[in-house]
Amino acid sequence: MPCYALKANYNPTLLKLIAQNGLGADVVSGGELYFARRAGIAPEKIVFAGVGKSEAEIGQAIQLKIHSLNIESESELRVIEKVAQRLNKRVTVAVRVNPDIDAETHPYISTGLHSNKFGVTRETAINLLQRAAKHPFIDPGGIHVHIGSQIDHKEPYIETAHYLLDMHAELEHLGINIHFIDLGGGIGINYNNQLDEAENKVTYISNILPALLKPFKNKKIKILIELGRSIIGSAGFLVTRVIYIKNTPQKKFIIVDAAMNNLLRPSLYQAYHQILPLRNDHTMIEKADVVGPVCESSDFLAKGRELPVVNEGDFLVVTGAGAYGQALASAYNLRPAIPEYLVDGENIDVIFAGDTVESIADRYKW
Ligand code: LLP
Secondary structure: OEEEEHHHOOOHHHHHHHHHOOOEEEEOOHHHHHHHHHOOOOHHHEEEOOOOOOHHHHHHHHHHOOOEEEEOOHHHHHHHHHHHHHHOOOEEEEEEEOOOOOOOOOHHHEOOOOOOOOOEOHHHHHHHHHHHHOOOOEEEEEEEOOOEOOEOOOHHHHHHHHHHHHHHHHHHHOOOOOOEEEOOOOEOOOHHHHHHHHHHOOOHHHHHHHHHHHHHOOOOOEEEEEEOHHHHHHHOOEEEEEEEEEEOOOOEEEEEOOOOOOOOHHHHHOOOOOEEEOOOOOOOEEEEEEEOOOOOOOOEEEEEEEEEOOOOOOEEEEOOOOOOOHHHOOOHHHOOOOOEEEEEOOEEEEEEOOOOHHHHHOOOOO
16 A cells, blocks of 8 residues: 655645555655545555654544554553543554665665664564553554655665564464554655656666565565655745845855755755756856855855856756755745646646745744
8 A cells, every 4th residue: 555655745736636546655744644534535544654643643544544654662662551541442553674785875864874863773663562462452564664764775675575584473473463564655756867867767766666566576565655756845845036146266156045044954864956047048068065044064065066157146946845845944134935836737736825924923922
């Protein structure tokens, strides 16, 4: 069962399209659970992950009878037991195992190592499933794993798949018959060249996903997968206007009207996003830093980037902004959220109106 990870982009219009295509949802908060339900995703297709679910969020999930809660600690299991008992409702859980496998991605988005806060060791996972099996309201349904994000090669996934199969066999041996394995997400997109990717249909997902699923072929177990970026990342572009060109003795700065509050990925993960002029009239290439108006030196979209010569007033397109773009945005420097448009052939639809300074101001006591 493919589940869409709402954290990548939770625009309701897109969620509805995703729901219509039959996908379930991977949520990590009561807010995402609300959006998933309201967009029409059935509770039995929703999985709830995260290391710090509150008692209230656990209660909402149990009341809704979602597919499963992915538990990440003994303390969390204790709360789930208590809430299920109080509500007198059964709940299916999966224990998130941390396989100590290196996804070889940016350290901030690597999650499958023992040094990360996520999941529990294999030994603890087995103990927790054994404990859950004894509880009258808990179904120890599965095991869950998520080793990281923006992973561009299949090897860590194949290693994870074999690790899980081995663990599944061990659980069977111990008399615990789980009925699903949740493989998490993390398949990357090719940020270096989004346009070629669309043309050639060469994507990491078409390379990685079959290799990940293959070890489970002929096994009688339900497989779940939680994908965010590989579904929505390539669908979004950030369009920005050049405000000023600034030449210094050191370098050239292209100052644009989008900033780290709109697309945080370059500042936070040193992430590369392809940038192209909307109209490419120039053949001459120059090297420049593309920066925003926010008062931080960490506010940049690209550093030392070779770009066709652009002028003040020109538009630039930042590709691969569909995932973790607006979702990570803030109003820092009191810069209101920008609108989102859905482009379908000739049709352009406003699917998020954005904020204004006044709409932000109205949320405060003055
Ligand atoms: N499942 C779990 C348990 C996760 O923690 C995540 C992402 C996903 C699924 C979906 O991962 P995806 O398929 O989108 O890689 N803000 C960062 C990425 C953080 C990912 C957090 N967890 C970035 O912009 O690169």
